[in-house]
Amino acid sequence: MKRLTFALLCAAFSVSISAATLSPIQLLNPAGSTSGQAIVSTGPTTAPAWGSVVASSLAPSSPNTAIANTSGSSASPVAVALPSCSTANSGLKYTSGTGFSCGTTFALTSGNLSQFAATTSAQLSGVLSDETGTGVAVFGTSPTITTPNIVATATNNNAAAGSVGDFSGSTGSGVALTSATPTNGHSISLGAGDWDVRGSCHFKPGAGTVVTTVSAGLSTTSAVAPAIPLYAQLSNLGTNGIAAMAMPMQRFTLSGTTTIYAVVNSIFTTSTLTATCRIEARRPR
Numbered sequence: 001m002k003r004l005t006f007a008l009l010c011a012a013f014s015v016s017i018s019a020a021t022l023s024p025i026q027l028l029n030p031a032g033s034t035s036g037q038a039i040v041s042t043g044p045t046t047a048p049a050w051g052s053v054v055a056s057s058l059a060p061s062s063p064n065t066a067i068a069n070t071s072g073s074s075a076s077p078v079a080v081a082l083p084s085c086s087t088a089n090s091g092l093k094y095t096s097g098t099g100f101s102c103g104t105t106f107a108l109t110s111g112n113l114s115q116f117a118a119t120t121s122a123q124l125s126g127v128l129s130d131e132t133g134t135g136v137a138v139f140g141t142s143p144t145i146t147t148p149n150i151v152a153t154a155t156n157n158n159a160a161a162g163s164v165g166d167f168s169g170s171t172g173s174g175v176a177l178t179s180a181t182p183t184n185g186h187s188i189s190l191g192a193g194d195w196d197v198r199g200s201c202h203f204k205p206g207a208g209t210v211v212t213t214v215s216a217g218l219s220t221t222s223a224v225a226p227a228i229p230l231y232a233q234l235s236n237l238g239t240n241g242i243a244a245m246a247m248p249m250q251r252f253t254l255s256g257t258t259t260i261y262a263v264v265n266s267i268f269t270t271s272t273l274t275a276t277c278r279i280e281a282r283r284p285r
Contacts, residue, residue, distance in 0.1 A: 072097025159283075162191070169280035174204070177266050177273045182223045185216065185264040185277035192256050198249035199262050199279040204242060206272035211237035214266045216247050216277065225263045226250070239270075252281075 028039070033050035040051035058067070065079040085092050085102040093103035107115045121136040138145060159165035172186030185201050201216040217231025225231055232245045247262060262277040 066100075070094075070097070070099035162193070162283075164283055164285055166193075166283040167281070169278065171278040172262075172276060174274040174276045175264070177264065177268075177275055179266060179268050179273075182225050182263050182265045183275070184223055185262040185275040186279055187222075187259050187261045188279045188281065189257060189259050190252070190254060190281055192254050192258075193283055194285055195252045195254065195281045196249060196284050197252055197260055197279065197281040199247045199277060200245065201247065201262060201264055201275050201277040202242075202244045203264075203266065204274045204276070205240050205268065206274075208239065209241075209271035209273055210239050210269045211241040211243070211273065212267040212269075213237075214243045214245070214264070214273075214275075216245055216262060216264045216275070218247050218250050218279070219261050219263045220252065220258055222259075222261055223263060225265060231263075247277075 037050045037052055039048045040053065040057070041048050055067075061067070061079045062081070064082045064084065066082055067077045068080045069075050069077045070080055080099060082092065082100050083102045087102075087104070089106060089108060090102050090104045091106050093101050095101065113119070124137065125131050125134075133148075135146070153159075158167060168188055168190060170186070170188055175183060175185050177183055186199075190197075197218055199216075199218060201214075203211070203214045205211055213233060213235045214237065215225065215231050215233035217226040219226045230248050230250060232247055234243050234245060237243055252258070252260065260279060260281065262279050264275040264277065266273050266275075
């Protein structure tokens with residue numbers, strides 16, 4: 001009987017010793033696991049099992065922190081505070097060996113080029129892929145352009161008002177002349193700028209009219225002929241002498257809106273004389 005009691009006590013002591021002893025990791029059964037897994041607790045009422053350790057399994061950390069190593073050398077990761085960087089034009093910036101801070105000089109896609117340092121024409125050209133020509137960038141006021149190739153229009157349109165090539169022209173109706181009296185055969189109004197103006201006039205006599213001379217020229221003064229040699233003249237046309245002449249082209253540089261007149265004159269007798277004129281103007285620059 002004593003022997004049986006002693007055996008039972010030894011068995012109980014053995015069980016107690018076994019329950020308090022940690023099993024070596026080599027004795028764990030790897031069946032059902034994959035590389036990198038660990039024995040993970042599944043709670044106080046169920047047995048632990050093989051599983052992966054995910055970020056959500058880590059202990060809670062303070063707000064706005066990240067698990068990282070910002071020391072610049074090999075070290076265990078720790079919770080690192082992150083600045084809010086919530087002001088306009090700021091962003092999270094990392095400096096090696098130092099950590100995180102707020103940068104406040106970042107360029108925004110909603111901003112313009114003034115965010116960046118001054119850029120030369122050559123630097124700008126270096127980032128373009130379809131530029132034409134060489135040299136510096138050109139802006140709208142008083143540019144200097146060397147040997148440009150300006151392509152002309154390829155259709156039957158007109159240059160915009162005020163642009164190079166702007167054209168103005170019209171034909172007047174017949175004007176009855178008085179012998180030896182300068183008269184406006186036609187007129188057009190031109191805006192400020194540099195204009196090349198030309199024109200022509202046709203003189204038609206009545207039956208039996210004897211025409212001695214006809215003349216025509218362009219002037220900014222009403223009914224006042226321009227000085228020699230800025231008018232054309234034909235002489236000794238005789239009876240019923242019909243004449244047509246081109247007025248010498250003139251350059252007019254105008255500071256404001258100005259009327260240009262085709263001033264005609266003639267010496268004739270017996271009957272009537274009528275002049276019909278046309279004036280054309282174009283901006284050369």
